[in-house]
Amino acid sequence: MTFSCIFRKVPAALSLLLLACGFFLASAAIPAPAVEQVREKEATLSYHFRPIVTFRATFVGATPVIRVRRALTRIDALPPNQMEQQIELTPFTADGTRGFNLRIGEFVLFNVLEGDLDPEEKISLEAAARRTAGEMAAALQAAATQRHPMVLLKGVGLAAAATLIALILLWLIRRATTLVVGHLQHVIEAEDASNRLRWARHGWLLVQRVAQLLMGFLWLSVAYLWLTYVLARFPLTEPLGDRLSDFLFGLLYTLGVGLVNAMPALTTALIILFLTKSFNDAIGNFFKAAREGRVQVPGLHPETVTATHRIVSILVWGLGIAVAYPFIPMSDSDAFKGLSVMFGFMLTLGSAGIVNQLMSGLVLVYSRALSVGDFVDIGENVGVVSEVGALSTKMINMRNEEVTIPNAVLVGSPIRNYSRLAGARGTLVSTKVTIGYDTPWRQVHAMLIAAAEQTPGLRASPRPFVYQRSLADWYVEYELFAHMDKPLERVPVLSALHAHIQDQFNTYGVQIMSPHFVIQPSSNVIVPPEHWHAAPADPEGPPAQPERP
Incomplete structure (x- = not known):
């Protein structure tokens, strides 16, 4: 998915977000209290997203849930002009149960009983009743304030301004992301012929994905801050805005405290890794000296220096990481351990062939x-x-x-x-010929050596030499050996050598015993010099020269 496609979807997504938030605000502006059932024997009275009190006792046959419903019915029936009046507390005792009535004038809202107290909170009944009255008064005050037109208009105006600022920030984020990604693409295309940035072309898709994730994170951050601010502008939804802001600041505080607490261990891990790198660099200098011949170590050959250096580096880094691992933050967590087990399992299954x-x-x-x-x-x-x-x-x-x-x-x-034992002499190359017993072997040696000396690509020193490999029924097998500097030119050099061998033997009238004959011909099977350049051969051309394939 390209950035243009994503950007075309931004208005629709933002519209959906604004519509959802508007629906949320509209539903929040309606004074519809809610009941939150915490446990089977408990029920919490909430009014406009504000928890007031938790009922735990059954009073006159009414369970906590029924008590909450009755309290909400009475609160809804409260006249608007009495919402801002002071809540009065009246103590009572019924059936051996102590409690307090919360009332505004003649309207009894609900009762707080001794059985409603939390045993773990260690608070008196009167203190609990006063706290409940304060929470209820704040909720009623917010509901009454929300009904004032000026408060509503002010909240809408501030929300509209915040929405405009959020839209501008979203546009700026989109514009900045487009410019950065476009610049990177331009740089990659401009440096296409350069080897320095060739890796970037293969990672272009990764760059796009990272830019999309970064842009999405910034958009969500702006939307979160916008929603927090807008909810806090209306008295009824102010608790939701406070919760969102508390969550954000709590998360930042947790991350900050975690980072500060992890600094000593993280610093220790970094020091261990730094010492490991320094030790590995010192070992690298030693192996570099051994590779250049400045240091002689028994059992360490030039061919094995690089491999030995890699093995030692792996061992050094493995030991350093093992020592630094316990100091890495969250290394002892279950998630970290599970991830380690998963990677170990994957390596165990997939590394059999690799280890081989x-x-x-x-x-x-x-x-x-x-x-x-x-x-x-x-x-x-x-x-x-x-x-x-x-x-x-x-x-x-x-x-x-x-x-x-x-x-x-x-x-x-x-x-x-072929190069291991050649040393400074070069790679050894050979070819065989079979010659009849009627030809002196010394002559054959001389002709083969002369042909080798005339062949480009073969070294004159060391001098070529000839071995008589076998004495067969019809011929003697000779093998010519010569040295060459460029092994990859073996085929063209051998081709030129064979051409010069044929010329030598034809010049001196010596027959090469291939193919075999059942009856010896009356004359030697040779090519006279006057026929060496028969058509279509070049009459002035030299013998075939070696060419690199």
């Missing part, structure tokens, strides 16, 4: 089977290792494709590392 990959990654690192930059052969994949991660290893093959292999697969597969 992590342990396999550690096996690869500490066995030093491969490292970044090595030219390796893993099953059907041949290429250069570009990344050794905690869960998988990435390599770039000869077709310039990135291949991702899970570490668990690597641990269970043979790995041929």
Whole structure:
């Protein structure tokens, strides 16, 4: 949902809010007392949202609920001109029960009995009666004041002014949110080609949601303050406004006291985490020196420094968080404990495969089977290792494709590392040819070495060399070895090497024994030099040169 859609719904939502509040105020302006039944044997008399007294005793067969109904009937029958008169208290005793009559002139409103007292409150009957009279007088005074036209007009005027201010604040909040979000969107679109803010484009939806939540919170805050102010402007609904304001200030007070009380523990947790970070930075400097060769530690190899640093950092931070955890506010609450159990359960269910990959990654690192930059052969994949991660290893093959292999697969597969033992000599590459017994092996060696020396991409030092691998029935198998610096160019270099080998053998009239022959031909199967550039080959062109795929 876009901001434009949300903003179009603002007037309707605000209208509904104002309509509900207006209905609430209209119902509150009508002097309709209410009965609140607290418990089965108790009933509270309330008049215009003001609790007056709680009846607990049964008097002359009337239960507390019936007493409340009778009291409300008498109060409703009270003439308006007597609402502002003083309430009189008259003591009486009936059937051994002491009590006080609350009356205005000749009108008896209700009785307060000795059995109505709260045993836990520890207050006398007379004091309770006087307090009840004061509450009743305040409620009647509010009802009488509400009937004055000037009071009503003043309340409506102040409510209208508060409503106008609330609408202006809502518009300003909407306008400010639109400008901020639009500015962020403009910055993201302007920096689309930059790598610095590329992450922000992926988090654009999150930015929208956060802005919507912030705007909704501000709107609700304005509406709450507006409702509190408007209710407090009318005598009848003033108790509701006071309750809303008391709740707001009570909440702020609770949060403030909680924050102040949590400061020592929170400060301790921050100090522990700061010390943990400092210790981890010191360890990082040590491993950095070991990685650069400035520090020699037995058993710590350059290939395992990074992995060991990560493991030690995890242990250090785990210990620091474990020590700081008890000092985190609400860490000992049931909600916090339940959340911890839930996360632990989720990790237990979902981490079996991840732990397998992590342990396999550690096996690869500490066995030093491969490292970044090595030219390796893993099953059907041949290429250069570009990344050794905690869960998988990435390599770039000869077709310039990135291949991702899970570490668990690597641990269970043979790995041929052509770079591990190469050192400064480069990666070793080889190719085989089969030559008949009628050709001197020294000549074959010389031709193969000459072809290798003519091939770009192969190193002249160390010098190429040849091994005679086997003496078969029809031929001798020779294998040429040479060193190269760029393993990813293995295929084009071998292609150029094969072309130079064919040229060498054709030049000296030596037949390569492939395919096999049942009967030896009368002459050697070769290509004469005058046919080397037969159409469509370029007559002036050089042999094939290696090219990066």
